[in-house]
Amino acid sequence: MSATQAVLTDRLAERIAGRRVISAVFTTFTFDPEFFELQVLPVLFDETFSQVDKVRRVQLEECLRSVEEVAVYYDRSGLTGEAKPPSLDFRRIDVHRRHGIFHPKVVLALVEDPSDAEDSPSSQSLVVAALSSNLTRSGWWENLEAGHVEVLAPPEEDEQS
Numbered sequence: 001m002s003a004t005q006a007v008l009t010d011r012l013a014e015r016i017a018g019r020r021v022i023s024a025v026f027t028t029f030t031f032d033p034e035f036f037e038l039q040v041l042p043v044l045f046d047e048t049f050s051q052v053d054k055v056r057r058v059q060l061e062e063c064l065r066s067v068e069e070v071a072v073y074y075d076r077s078g079l080t081g082e083a084k085p086p087s088l089d090f091r092r093i094d095v096h097r098r099h100g101i102f103h104p105k106v107v108l109a110l111v112e113d114p115s116d117a118e119d120s121p122s123s124q125s126l127v128v129a130a131l132s133s134n135l136t137r138s139g140w141w142e143n144l145e146a147g148h149v150e151v152l153a154p155p156e157e158d159e160q161s
Contacts, residue, residue: 013043021044021045022124023067023069031075032083041060045060047063074094074102112124127151
């Protein structure tokens with residue numbers, strides 16, 4: 001088995017491409033809400049976003065209206081010192097443990113696959129990413145991290161019979 005080097009954002013975008021995100025869950029230890037909003041959230045949408053942060057936030061706010069829910073679970077002690085507060089409407093759930101830390105780094109995105117035929121319903125798939133990277137600039141872009149992204153789709157109709 002050979003390893004493939006890729007930018008995490010690109011790999012997720014490839015797996016989501018052409019599908020509508022219904023909901024998404026991210027888990028992390030270290031969390032930078034502003035970085036997540038401006039750099040990670042856009043990967044959920046098949047859109048081109050402005051490079052201007054204020055404009056990008058407005059565009060993302062509009063895109064988030066089409067999603068049932070986006071949630072980030074993070075360790076309260078893992079907020080970065082330079083982190084800026086979020087300004088978009090996504091759930092932030094701080095996990096506090098008496099002993100130890102909350103350390104998983106997983107992305108789950110329920111996506112709707114477009115239907116090929118007008119009269120047939122669309123199907124849903126689950127994009128699953130198991131990662132070593134935190135939701136921070138260094139974890140997402142700068143460090144050499146490990147991860148695997150898969151799309152779990154329902155079996156084909158003829159396979160079920």
